[in-house]
Amino acid sequence: MFRLFTALFSSGVYICNIQAQTDSMPENIDSLLSYQLEETIIIEKKSISDKTERPLATLDQYLEKSGAINMIRRGGYAWEPYINGMGTERSVITVDGMRIYGACTDKMDPVTSYVEITNLSKANIQHGQSGSTGGSTIAGTLDLTRKKSTYGTKSLSGTAFTGFETNNLQKIMGTGISFSHPKAFTDINFTYRDAENYKAGGKKEILYSQFTKYNMSAIAGYRISAHQELEVSLIYDHAKDVGYPALPMDVSTAKAFIGSVEYIQHHITDKLDRWETKIYYNDVTHIMDDTKRPVVPIRMDMPGWSKTAGFYSLLEGKKSRHFWKANLSGHHNQSLAEMTMFSNNPGEKDMFMLTWPGVHTNYADAFAEDIFKISDRLKLTFNAGLAVHNNIVKDEFGFNSLKIFYPDMQRSKTRFLKRLSTNLQYQKDNWYYTAGVAYGERAPGVSEGYGFYLFNSFDRFDYIGNPEMKNEKSVSATGSVMFYKGKFNTKLSGSYFYLLDYIIGRPDVSLSVMTIGASGVKIYEQVPYAHIVNTSLDINYELISNLTWTARLSYRNGNGSNIGNLPLTQPFSYNSGISYQNKICDIDISIQGAARHKKINPAFGESELAAYTILNVFLDRKFLLNDNTLRLRAGADNLLDKKYSTFADWNRIPRMGRNFYFNLIWSF
Amino acid sequence: MKINKLAYICFITILASFSIISCSKDKPVDIIPNELEGLKLATTIQNDDHKIEVYTASGKFQTGYNEIFFQIKDKSATLVNNATASWTPTMTMMSMSHSCPASEVTKKDGAQSTYTGYIIFQMASNDMEYWELSIDYTINGTGYSVKDKIQVDATAKRVSESFQGSDGKRYILALVEPSEPKVAVNDMTAALYQMESMMKFIPVENYKIIIDPRMPGMGNHGSPNNVNLTQASKGIYQGKLSLTMTGYWKINLQLADAEDNILKGEAVTAENESSSIYFEIEF
Numbered sequence: 001m002f003r004l005f006t007a008l009f010s011s012g013v014y015i016c017n018i019q020a021q022t023d024s025m026p027e028n029i030d031s032l033l034s035y036q037l038e039e040t041i042i043i044e045k046k047s048i049s050d051k052t053e054r055p056l057a058t059l060d061q062y063l064e065k066s067g068a069i070n071m072i073r074r075g076g077y078a079w080e081p082y083i084n085g086m087g088t089e090r091s092v093i094t095v096d097g098m099r100i101y102g103a104c105t106d107k108m109d110p111v112t113s114y115v116e117i118t119n120l121s122k123a124n125i126q127h128g129q130s131g132s133t134g135g136s137t138i139a140g141t142l143d144l145t146r147k148k149s150t151y152g153t154k155s156l157s158g159t160a161f162t163g164f165e166t167n168n169l170q171k172i173m174g175t176g177i178s179f180s181h182p183k184a185f186t187d188i189n190f191t192y193r194d195a196e197n198y199k200a201g202g203k204k205e206i207l208y209s210q211f212t213k214y215n216m217s218a219i220a221g222y223r224i225s226a227h228q229e230l231e232v233s234l235i236y237d238h239a240k241d242v243g244y245p246a247l248p249m250d251v252s253t254a255k256a257f258i259g260s261v262e263y264i265q266h267h268i269t270d271k272l273d274r275w276e277t278k279i280y281y282n283d284v285t286h287i288m289d290d291t292k293r294p295v296v297p298i299r300m301d302m303p304g305w306s307k308t309a310g311f312y313s314l315l316e317g318k319k320s321r322h323f324w325k326a327n328l329s330g331h332h333n334q335s336l337a338e339m340t341m342f343s344n345n346p347g348e349k350d351m352f353m354l355t356w357p358g359v360h361t362n363y364a365d366a367f368a369e370d371i372f373k374i375s376d377r378l379k380l381t382f383n384a385g386l387a388v389h390n391n392i393v394k395d396e397f398g399f400n401s402l403k404i405f406y407p408d409m410q411r412s413k414t415r416f417l418k419r420l421s422t423n424l425q426y427q428k429d430n431w432y433y434t435a436g437v438a439y440g441e442r443a444p445g446v447s448e449g450y451g452f453y454l455f456n457s458f459d460r461f462d463y464i465g466n467p468e469m470k471n472e473k474s475v476s477a478t479g480s481v482m483f484y485k486g487k488f489n490t491k492l493s494g495s496y497f498y499l500l501d502y503i504i505g506r507p508d509v510s511l512s513v514m515t516i517g518a519s520g521v522k523i524y525e526q527v528p529y530a531h532i533v534n535t536s537l538d539i540n541y542e543l544i545s546n547l548t549w550t551a552r553l554s555y556r557n558g559n560g561s562n563i564g565n566l567p568l569t570q571p572f573s574y575n576s577g578i579s580y581q582n583k584i585c586d587i588d589i590s591i592q593g594a595a596r597h598k599k600i601n602p603a604f605g606e607s608e609l610a611a612y613t614i615l616n617v618f619l620d621r622k623f624l625l626n627d628n629t630l631r632l633r634a635g636a637d638n639l640l641d642k643k644y645s646t647f648a649d650w651n652r653i654p655r656m657g658r659n660f661y662f663n664l665i666w667s668f
Numbered sequence: 669m670k671i672n673k674l675a676y677i678c679f680i681t682i683l684a685s686f687s688i689i690s691c692s693k694d695k696p697v698d699i700i701p702n703e704l705e706g707l708k709l710a711t712t713i714q715n716d717d718h719k720i721e722v723y724t725a726s727g728k729f730q731t732g733y734n735e736i737f738f739q740i741k742d743k744s745a746t747l748v749n750n751a752t753a754s755w756t757p758t759m760t761m762m763s764m765s766h767s768c769p770a771s772e773v774t775k776k777d778g779a780q781s782t783y784t785g786y787i788i789f790q791m792a793s794n795d796m797e798y799w800e801l802s803i804d805y806t807i808n809g810t811g812y813s814v815k816d817k818i819q820v821d822a823t824a825k826r827v828s829e830s831f832q833g834s835d836g837k838r839y840i841l842a843l844v845e846p847s848e849p850k851v852a853v854n855d856m857t858a859a860l861y862q863m864e865s866m867m868k869f870i871p872v873e874n875y876k877i878i879i880d881p882r883m884p885g886m887g888n889h890g891s892p893n894n895v896n897l898t899q900a901s902k903g904i905y906q907g908k909l910s911l912t913m914t915g916y917w918k919i920n921l922q923l924a925d926a927e928d929n930i931l932k933g934e935a936v937t938a939e940n941e942s943s944s945i946y947f948e949i950e951f
Contacts, residue, residue, distance in 0.1 A: 298886060341913075343915065345916070350915060351885070351886060351913045403853060404911075510892070511892050515887075
């Protein structure tokens with residue numbers, strides 16, 4: 001192993017044709033502090049030294065690199081982001097501040113599946129309530145920021161890229177064109193991906209793990225005056241034939257249209273910096289079926305639709321040492337999902353039900369934040385938000401269905417969701433500290449509140465929503481210590497969440513299962529409390545010039561009253577790598593792995609997992625050809641073809657085995 | 669000012685003409701509501717004096733519970749609204765004949781000249797065996813009678829059960845509601861009669877009908893929050909039936925007497941997927 005390691009590394013360094021020059025790291029207390037407070041995944045690379053994921057990786061793979069995020073994987077694509085160990089009901093995921101609701105009752109289409117890396121410049125993660133302009137949350141927020149050009153000298157630039165991955169024969173192709181002008185800009189891009197089934201370690205083909213996806217995106221800005229801008233943005237995303245090997249069904253079509261118009265005004269007065277108002281609309285169609293599966297107990301179709309219209313208006317200003325933000329936002333969502341089962345007995349009528357009974361969500365939110373810069377070393381952030389959340393079951397058929405379980409159920413339910421957070425940041429010499437406490441509340445999600453016989457293939461239970469639940473509440477504390485000195489920097493961070501009225505499905509033995517082969521029926525209920533602890537340690541050390549060692553250790557723990565370990569909780573995990581970097585070249589060798597997973601929840605269908613370690617290598621080389629740049633990245637993930645599953649693999653489907661990949665990007 | 673006056677006159681004239689138009693429009697509308705709304709003519713039975721038009725919702729007679737309406741018309745086609753009536757359905761078979769459960773005949777609620785009741789046919793007519801319906805009625809003290817063959821069709825689904833209980837008595841149990849099942853908690857009604865003789869059927873009182881709806885096409889799953897049927901009126905039992913989706917449902921039945929002895933039917937278990945008595949609903 002060590003010999004392989006050295007051999008790979010030395011040959012890589014040779015190819016790199018050394019041009020020694022150390023990139024100095026940015027030194028800025030404010031940016032460092034904000035870096036500490038929120039976590040940012042840079043997607044659009046400004047330079048080759050921004051080494052994270054391979055440039056043409058899926059967004060899922062990018063997000064998985066963040067210490068705060070786990071991606072729950074049900075197949076080759078469209079993974080579900082878990083922020084701080086909590087699922088999408090407990091977090092707010094936005095695209096440029098826009099709320100989008102997935103249309104799948106089985107979480108097969110998280111918001112992140114409807115955008116492409118080519119649409120985005122970065123992903124901002126905020127923990128708990130801190131800076132949650134997006135709305136009321138428990139776990140945190142993930143805002144995906146669109147990539148866009150700036151107003152500037154008239155220029156036209158573009159990229160064309162292609163990639164190939166050997167394991168699943170994934171073909172990636174795309175192009176992007178950017179136009180800049182002092183008064184306008186436009187970015188248009190297109191990405192296509194097509195993958196076959198992938199193979200786990202040991203060459204075992206994972207059936208139904210294929211996917212095909214098209215994504216088109218356009219964004220245009222017009223400068224009305226020096227300080228006034230208007231922007232229009234569109235994303236059209238279309239995935240076809242997406243397999244979910246961990247689930248009993250696949251997706252023939254998942255489509256999203258995401259559009260917005262935004263007005264931005266800056267330098268309004270000395271005290272008012274920026275006013276940004278956006279209106280948006282998105283429409284998601286998700287067609288789930290089992291037509292590709294040869295043997296099923298019964299054929300079924302489960303289409304779902306989600307439409308959201310919303311707005312936000314954000315004002316930013318400053319007054320002496322105070323930097324404040326005020327945000328008003330609101331949205332209206334309509335979620336509907338059907339299930340039709342086709343009887344095996346000829347002549348019998350189809351069995352039809354509404355699994356999401358036409359649920360409308362109306363949400364209005366007011367949020368304010370003040371950053372008080374007490375001194376150059378000390379900053380205090382305080383924010384508070386209040387939201388009105390209303391659910392209405394619009395569909396008569398669906399309302400009557402739910403009344404089977406809840407005869408006294410009201411059609412409409414309104415809640416008030418409060419949130420408060422404060423955070424202190426302090427810097428002394430080479431040490432940086434943050435500490436914060438927060439309180440937040442959330443309403444049950446559409447499935448938790450109104451789902452009707454939703455089958456969970458992990459614990460094999462049918463789930464029934466519960467419209468009579470209280471708000472789930474969270475008290476959380478976050479903190480971090482960072483040491484930053486020249487070649488060595490390290491960060492230890494942690495968060496603790498105490499969740500009250502924690503929502504989880506609990507078995508009700510009096511109920512009869514609907515899905516053939518299901519073990520029982522669970523009703524969403526609330527247990528008095530649950531705890532979640534997240535910790536991580538990051539180390540970055542420049543051993544010698546251009547040669548850097550990085551390591552991350554992370555650990556989560558979660559448990560609740562009467563439920564034991566919370567499902568899908570990450571065990572002790574680590575990654576560590578050595579990279580050699582200079583201006584044109586980057587060679588990297590790394591390991592990643594996890595300890596044996598024992599903190600399982602058997603009631604959720606979890607079984608223990610063995611420890612694993614995998615080895616990844618890559619070489620990144622930039623070629624300069626006149627004004628154009630050609631970038632080549634070649635590498636291998638899981639080089640030793642290890643067969644393994646992680647805690648985040650739904651139904652323990654094995655991860656991808658050895659995968660060689662090639663990314664080629666031409667910029668002009 | 670003059671213009672104003674003129675406008676005022678015009679306005680009044682227009683208003684007046686509107687009211688005239690609306691008056692004349694109102695006139696043709698029959699003040700008497702249509703007593704036969706939603707019903708179709710099933711058969712007409714006549715004697716020398718009267719013509720009796722018999723209606724049902726479907727325009728047919730079917731096995732199981734039938735809600736039946738009729739009107740009596742005299743020779744001048746005038747509706748008779750002061751009759752009292754009773755009826756007897758009779759099945760003539762090869763070697764025997766019998767009747768079936770039938771309610772009394774009453775005036776339809778709120779109606780002037782429509783009579784109603786229900787008949788539970790436990791079997792369909794065929795080439796050799798036929799149903800006859802005879803109606804005896806009295807108008808102003810004079811008795812009349814009509815009788816004719818009627819066609820009773822078999823329903824596609826099982827909506828009535830005729831069986832012998834463990835007490836040795838013969839019972840007829842028929843599904844009344846839901847006639848339009850929904851994915852919801854449906855009000856369920858059934859009629860229960862005991863066969864005292866070939867020609868006499870009496871409503872059963874104070875029994876209980878235990879229901880267990882299942883979907884045999886979908887792993888034989890059940891539904892929650894059903895309410896067993898208890899007596900609401902003479903021979904009529906009511907409860908609640910939860911149907912969680914559309915499709916084919918089998919409503920497994922057990923009949924319990926006033927002392928909770930099961931007279932017929934078995935509980936559905938993993939080993940026993942159906943009771944020997946059941947109704948079928950498909951929607």
